[in-house]
Amino acid sequence: MRVFLSTYGSRGDVEPMLALALELRSQGAEVRMAAPPDFEEFVAGFGLSMVPIWRSAEGLTKSKPAPATIPERAAEIIAAEFEVLTEAAHGFDVVVATGMLPAAAGALSVAELLKIDAVSVTFQQLTLPSSQRRPLALPGRPLPADVTDNQTLWDLDAESNNVLFGEALNSSRTKYGLPRVDDVRQYVVGAKPWLATDPTLDPWQGDQHDVVQTGAWILKDERPLPKDLSTFLAAGEPPVFVGFGSMPMHSSTNAAEAAIEAVRAQGRRVILKRGWAGLELVDDQDDCFIVDEINQQALFPQTAAVVHHGGAGTTMTATRAGTPQVVVPQLADQPYWAGRVADLGIGVAHDGPTFTTESLTTALKAALHREDQAQAIAAKIRTDGTAVAAELLLRDGSR
Secondary structure, three states, X not given: OEEEEEOOOOHHHHHHHHHHHHHHHHOXXXXXXXXXXXXXXXXXXXXXXXXXXXXXXXXXXXXXXXXXXXXXXXXXXXXXXXXXXXXXXXXXXXXXXXXXXXXXXXXXXXXXXXXXXXXXXXXXHHHOOOOOOOOOOEOOEOOOOOOOOHHHHXXXXXXXXXHHHXXXXXXHHHHOOOOOOOOHHHHHHOOXXXXXXXXXXXXXXXXXXXOEEOOOOOOOOOOOOOHHHHHHHHOOOXXXXXOOOOOOOOOHHXXXXXXXXXXXXXXXXXXXXXXXXXXXOOOOOOOEEXXXXXXXXXXXXXXXXXXXXXXXXXXXXXXXXXXXXXXXXXXXXHHHHHHHHHHHOOEEEOXXXXXXXXXXXXXXXXXXXXXXXXXXXXXXXXXXXXXXXXXXXXXXXXX
């Protein structure tokens, strides 16, 4: 079987797809990926073929495009999906699509054009309509504060998706001879979407009974930690990890300084990850260590707590490690993951995206007392999500 995996977004969008790709390959399938060019070297390191799509995801994130430019950018990425994937996915049996909604819409349209099966997957359930919760507000399209009925809000969300992405999608579809789509969100969600999250960390709460929750797609990371980091870990009590992944943060210098001071206030050492925020050490004291790309699966179990942005992947890794968390959510689904961490009692949700030394000190002090509960929840987390998804694909395709 030949499986084409398409995504556009940050590391949290790419890594689960890579995990599935490796599982499929281990079961004899032929696999190809499409992702932002930022990750070409990363994917190639696993011996997989990756087709670069459009421009740098990191550059797009850091440029902070104005809401008014979103339809134009959506048109560009959808056009890139058609241009690249029409050739790259030719001859494959099934397309698995995720990432930014316009990118997923483009990939699914290419599958339709090529007359091959397609699966739409999400790594958090907030994009799947449900009367039990509000939708996420889209950039430049705030939800009205005086409307409390969830169904009405989801109707407004569908309208917003059409305003932002409808013409962008349909201009490419008509160019390639496909019919226009009236409801962009429903086109991407489809009749049987896949939810690649853990049922303990993210239990499905919705009205749609055809959602397939596979469990999280976890990329098994077997890289050893650098020797100097291992030496640092062995030189004292477990440190606190601070990193914000693909989030630029409000101010790199202030964020690093406030975080380090908050950790020191607990008598703990610090491991600081630069990430897309470009965090840097603020002095040369030996209680701090800075890292770039690192095996977080190996590192987190050796830390006292993990302070992070609340991306789905980082939240899952910290939860599996049984390490207390402080989540400082920045945008999109991150407040949801912060809430799940707090609800499960495995950490603390910081109030808002901007922290001070004082606010982070308070949150971290509370989180450090959640170790027993964090360990208990870790024991319930499933690790077979990629195997489940691969079996479904190889057995049934998109059905």
